[in-house]
Amino acid sequence: MIHLPSDHSLADRLLKFTSWFCGLLLFTFFIYLFFDIASRGFSHISFEFLTDPPISAGRAGGIAPMLVSTLLLLALCLLISLPIGIASAIYLAEYTNEQQWFARIIQTNLNVIAGVPSIVMGLFGYAFFVVALGLGFSIIAGSLTLACMILPLLIRNIENSLRNIPNEYRINATALGLSKFRTIFQILLPMAARGILLAVILSIGRAMAETAALLYTSGYVTRMPESILDSGRSLSVHIFDLSMNVPGGEQNAYSSAFTLIVMLLIINLITLGLSRTIHKRSV
Amino acid sequence: MNTSTTQAHLKAVPENYTAAPGVDKLPALINIENFSLSYDKQPVLESLSLPVYKNHINTLIGPSGCGKSSLLNSIIRLTDYHDNAKLEGSINIEGKNILETSTDLLSLRQNIGMVFQKPMPFPMSIRKNFELPLKEQGVKKRDELDSKIETALKDVGLWDEVSSRLDKSAVQLSGGQQQRLCIARALALQPKALLMDEPCSALDPIATKTIEELILKLKGKYTILIVTHNLSQAKRIADYVAFMWYHQGRGKMIEHNHADVIFNNPSNPTTLAYVQGLTE
Numbered sequence: 260m261i262h263l264p265s266d267h268s269l270a271d272r273l274l275k276f277t278s279w280f281c282g283l284l285l286f287t288f289f290i291y292l293f294f295d296i297a298s299r300g301f302s303h304i305s306f307e308f309l310t311d312p313p314i315s316a317g318r319a320g321g322i323a324p325m326l327v328s329t330l331l332l333l334a335l336c337l338l339i340s341l342p343i344g345i346a347s348a349i350y351l352a353e354y355t356n357e358q359q360w361f362a363r364i365i366q367t368n369l370n371v372i373a374g375v376p377s378i379v380m381g382l383f384g385y386a387f388f389v390v391a392l393g394l395g396f397s398i399i400a401g402s403l404t405l406a407c408m409i410l411p412l413l414i415r416n417i418e419n420s421l422r423n424i425p426n427e428y429r430i431n432a433t434a435l436g437l438s439k440f441r442t443i444f445q446i447l448l449p450m451a452a453r454g455i456l457l458a459v460i461l462s463i464g465r466a467m468a469e470t471a472a473l474l475y476t477s478g479y480v481t482r483m484p485e486s487i488l489d490s491g492r493s494l495s496v497h498i499f500d501l502s503m504n505v506p507g508g509e510q511n512a513y514s515s516a517f518t519l520i521v522m523l524l525i526i527n528l529i530t531l532g533l534s535r536t537i538h539k540r541s542v
Numbered sequence: 543m544n545t546s547t548t549q550a551h552l553k554a555v556p557e558n559y560t561a562a563p564g565v566d567k568l569p570a571l572i573n574i575e576n577f578s579l580s581y582d583k584q585p586v587l588e589s590l591s592l593p594v595y596k597n598h599i600n601t602l603i604g605p606s607g608c609g610k611s612s613l614l615n616s617i618i619r620l621t622d623y624h625d626n627a628k629l630e631g632s633i634n635i636e637g638k639n640i641l642e643t644s645t646d647l648l649s650l651r652q653n654i655g656m657v658f659q660k661p662m663p664f665p666m667s668i669r670k671n672f673e674l675p676l677k678e679q680g681v682k683k684r685d686e687l688d689s690k691i692e693t694a695l696k697d698v699g700l701w702d703e704v705s706s707r708l709d710k711s712a713v714q715l716s717g718g719q720q721q722r723l724c725i726a727r728a729l730a731l732q733p734k735a736l737l738m739d740e741p742c743s744a745l746d747p748i749a750t751k752t753i754e755e756l757i758l759k760l761k762g763k764y765t766i767l768i769v770t771h772n773l774s775q776a777k778r779i780a781d782y783v784a785f786m787w788y789h790q791g792r793g794k795m796i797e798h799n800h801a802d803v804i805f806n807n808p809s810n811p812t813t814l815a816y817v818q819g820l821t822e
Binding site: 425428434435436438449450 | 618620623647648649650651652655656658660662664665666674675677678679724727728731
């Protein structure tokens with residue numbers, strides 16, 4: 260084995276230890292969080308908990324309406340934001356370069372939107388979607404507000420994965436007489452598929468955790484939503500309400516939180532599996 | 543010849559190239575006349591002319607940075623990638639000046655194939671690599687697609703190696719195979735000419751030999767314009783050689799003639815110095 264003297268420098272060892280330690284810290288934190296919630300929430304999880312409506316403001320009963328509302332919110336939000344996100348990212352990555360003023364204005368806008376506190380976003384959603392567009396407290400108003408929140412994240416990540424594709428592929432495609440349309444949809448987007456999935460995972464996490472932006476837009480009634488124009492309470496809002504406003508609701512708050520985390524984990528695993536198959540297919 | 547005389551020859555670059563008297567009156571598929579190219583008002587190529595003879599191997603040689611690749615890119619308007627590229631003069635392909643704005647760029651690029659230095663198959667199946675450009679050209683029928691793919695792969699001698707794995711990824715092939723795949727991908731569109739930008743510089747000697755044999759085989763069927771840094775490669779395959787040089791950053795055409803004239807008895811002293819390996 261080759262002896263590397265730099266291995267023995269104090270700075271090198273310190274760097275290695277510090278980065279290892281920080282990684283461990285992060286991992287421990289996640290494990291602690293997960294097991295804390297699991298130990299308090301898991302015992303109460305049952306089939307009935309997932310399929311029953313809440314009783315007594317959520318102190319008893321289940322979380323079926325919240326599960327449905329959450330999934331509806333998530334699905335609608337992705338349905339709205341993904342096409343817009345992909346189209347904007349294509350525009351930024353394939354039709355502008357980072358130096359152009361219009362592209363720079365869009366980038367700056369995205370950064371500002373990404374930094375807007377979610378409570379402010381919720382007020383905007385209330386004023387615009389709920390009141391001005393007359394959608395009322397509804398799943399659709401909540402989804403639109405969530406879409407506004409996750410769009411910057413989505414666009415940025417998709418744009419980056421498109422920009423990371425070596426330019427030679429574009430030049431080769433052009434030299435073969437391929438149209439820009441075919442190049443983008445049949446070569447570049449499939450190559451960026453993994454990055455797009457990663458962007459979707461991040462966005463789902465953000466959307467599922469969101470509480471403040473939904474309070475004023477999708478509302479907090481606990482009944483089962485009948486349509487997307489109906490009001491619905493998301494799991495995160497339910498957890499917030501149980502722990503802040505409902506004395507004696509802690510047990511169900513923990514169980515709901517556990518359900519939310521498990522849902523997130525399942526969605527992450529599915530997406531990860533999907534990205535693996537895409538990777539296998541292309542290499 | 544010592545260094546100082548070489549320097550003297552470099553200064554002797556003629557201001558205006560005129561067609562070498564020795565070159566045959568052959569039909570030229572591509573006729574470049576008084577062509578100038580500049581990027582951001584920075585001249586790259588200056589009023590150069592070159593006939594690319596039909597069904598022959600035309601070779602471009604010259605030092606790095608003299609604009610050989612830029613000339614190749616201009617022929618299929620890859621220069622459009624640059625926002626501030628200015629192309630002047632004319633590049634006539636079968637009598638049509640492709641520098642005109644009305645040029646149908648997709649069909650221009652389907653008519654004139656290009657192979658690059660670094661083989662870049664798309665990261666998808668071998669079959670899909672062919673199907674994308676073929677479908678763009680309007681080939682839709684399954685059996686027609688299959689037969690065109692088979693013909694192109696046979697043309698480059700890759701059929702026996704890949705026929706059983708057409709649905710496997712193209713990036714798993716070796717470098718030499720990838721380059722032959724890229725040549726086949728261009729040939730599948732049945733272009734009139736094939737432009738090659740140092741197609742062997744990323745390959746090992748054995749793969750290089752295979753590609754050279756392939757180029758010699760394609761001659762007669764296709765018009766080939768190949769840029770090479772490798773003088774012995776040019777000697778081995780070229781019918782005609784054009785020698786470019788730069789002067790104050792501007793690429794110029796110095797001499798164009800039969801390969802044996804350029805290598806054995808060039809009329810320009812700079813050409814002589816270059817082919818004897820005394821400059822670069």
